[in-house]
Amino acid sequence: METTLNKSTKTHQVITPTQLINHWQGHRSLTRRTIEAFPEDAFFNHTIGGMRPFSEMVMELLGIAAPGIKEIATGEMAPLNEHFEHNNKKEKLLELWDKATDEINRYWTQIKPDQFQNTIKIFGQYEGTVQSSIFYFIDNEIHHRGQGYVYLRSLGIEPPAFYER
Secondary structure, three states, rough: OOOOOOOOOOOOOOHHHHHHHHHHHHHHHHHHHHHHHHHHHHHHHHOOOOOHHHHHHHHHHHHHHHHHHHHHHHHHOOOOOOOOOOOOOOHHHHHHHHHHHHHHHHHOOOOHHHHHEEEEEEOOOOOEEHHHHHHHHHHHHHHHHHHHHHHHHHHOOOOOOOOOO
């Protein structure tokens, strides 16, 4: 079976920016509930098969999402930072998660629909389009949340239903 992609220069919108941010924020809400499900100690220390603790994965997500959207919206590049002061308190990372959610919403409104196909180099390192960068932010979060689900199950904890976004 042969598949042919339309190579025309016409752009057809499949999803609106509002639909995309709502989809992403649904995932962010689910990831927040996943963080909440962890016992404090396990959040910072539990690992399987050499993977990082879920807290470190969450810090990676914090370092990418809001700063990435801010860079897309403003053009101001900042270095990628995946380390946040938390004093081994899950509540601190949840506060940072909520702050990042607010920042994403604030900067999202500054991104114009015609920017989504622009080529960028996010964090001065990763070249792609605005759209592909945002998809990466979302996909990376889903990937790490899946790892968190494995951790929770290994701890005997039922993770939040993935479809309840």
